Amino acid sequence: AQSVTQPDIHITVSEGASLELRCNYSYGATPYLFWYVQSPGQGLQLLLKYFSGDTLVQGIKGFEAEFKRSQSSFNLRKPSVHWSDAAEYFCAVGAYSGAGSYQLTFGKGTKLSVIP
């Protein structure tokens, strides 16, 4: 079965600093990978996704992520963080279960705090 690990529960960065949120996945075949952001009182919003092709994926709000098969990683990056980026970020892997249905499996999330 697939799984996702987000090693950092909480990260604090200064506004304007660069950001990298880590994500490691476990899945036997080619994974479909996603990053979602959850702001307080809001639903999860898709930031970006990787299905195939170029391993560097651009998303909304200036985020990007790089798929590294050799490291089973899909880390999220942003060159300069804004105060409005403070939120919780979830990495997810989409895969077919043993029953043949497609499911998203999420990590536990990383909470990002931004210091003005």
Add this chain to the structure above:
Amino acid sequence: GAGVSQSPRYKVTKRGQDVALRCDPISGHVSLYWYRQALGQGPEFLTYFNYEAQQDKSGLPNDRFSAERPEGSISTLTIQRTEQRDSAMYRCASSLELAGPIGNEQFFGPGTRLTVL
């Protein structure tokens, strides 16, 4: 257009009561998913529908949990004889295409926060 909506946004109930949580997907979206998110955790898959057909309910914790989507649009997740351990955020998502990765962006609702006393 409107996004995925869920009601109620907050539900407090006493142990042993039944609750029904509603999800109104984006109009025209074929697939609908239910997730449960405990505090400090990511969403966990419960079940999903393609149109009105429930395709996979392997994530439902036990037989107190059930879901339906009778007309292929609005869905209801019902929890019977609630227990304190059922307290969580229940999230619904919908996607335009049939469940599968290609083109299958899931749009999430704001969730229903269920508290069982």
